Amino acid sequence: MRGSVPTTRCARGQASGPGENGDVVDDRNSPAVRRRDLLGLSSAALAGAVSVTAYRGLPGAPALAATPGPQAAPHEQEAEVTPPEDLMREHGVLKRILLVYREGIRRVEGGGSAPAQPLNAAARIIRDFIEDYHEHLEEQYVFPRLREAGKLTDTVSVLQLQHRRGRALTGRILAATGRSGASGTHARRSLVADMAAFIRMYEPHEAREDTVVFPAFREVVPAKEFLELAERFEDEEHRRFGRRGFEGIVDQVADIEKTLGIYDLSQFTPAR
Structure with a gap:
């Protein structure tokens, strides 16, 4: 979040623990998933389910496959966090x-x-x-x-x-x-x-x-x-x-x- 990362901080994309002299030692390479991306995906899926349910409730509405509704705009997806x-x-x-x-x-x-x-x-x-x-x-x-x-x-x-x-x-x-x-x-x-x-x-x-x-x-x-x-x-x-x-x-x-x-x-x- 700020300038350069000090040498005592973990390397990017890695998890860490304390090593010699209290240094934080890195030993993992798990892929990152942005927190707001997860929230955005959940919001979009929910929006699609609500859209289909509302349509099926209309008189005379033909049967539809369960397809997701329009995805929310990027900013709307990220508004949760x-x-x-x-x-x-x-x-x-x-x-x-x-x-x-x-x-x-x-x-x-x-x-x-x-x-x-x-x-x-x-x-x-x-x-x-x-x-x-x-x-x-x-x-x-x-x-x-x-x-x-x-x-x-x-x-x-x-x-x-x-x-x-x-x-x-x-x-x-x-x-x-x-x-x-x-x-x-x-x-x-x-x-x-x-x-x-x-x-x-x-x-x-x-x-x-x-x-x-x-x-x-x-x-x-x-x-x-x-x-x-x-x-x-x-x-x-x-x-x-x-x-x-x-x-x-x-x-x-x-x-x-x-x-x-x-x-x-x-x-x-x-x-x-």
């Missing part, structure tokens, strides 16, 4: 990284060492996918439109400040989990404090965007422009992160979770 939906999916990636940070905090506070490689890989996803891509889209397209409309201007100012503070925290987390590592007691405490501050800020940050900011953005952008933005967002995603785009990033996060033993969803279910 909107810019806020894309941004909210990306918030799902952020939420899962926050769980990775929580696991790092739990291990250090339990007397263990910091799991430097997976934490570093997680922080690089925050830097590359969340900060340099996701937040860039918000700052380029979402926040300016709200300011122009005079909506949520105070909230937008706070969110942008939090973006800057988040980048500072990520920089320190990357440094602390690099090759030198957070070996000393003071370094480990600083790492825990930075991850805890990141979690505390971004949980309300993303919740406010999902429930207030993105709905307001939808209200101030005309429908035609909304559809154009949806296509622009996806094109930028694939330009930056390869053919698998979002799906490839999700695979990277899953591999980090597996490394830390927190991938299995059932482990978070209370016993009663």
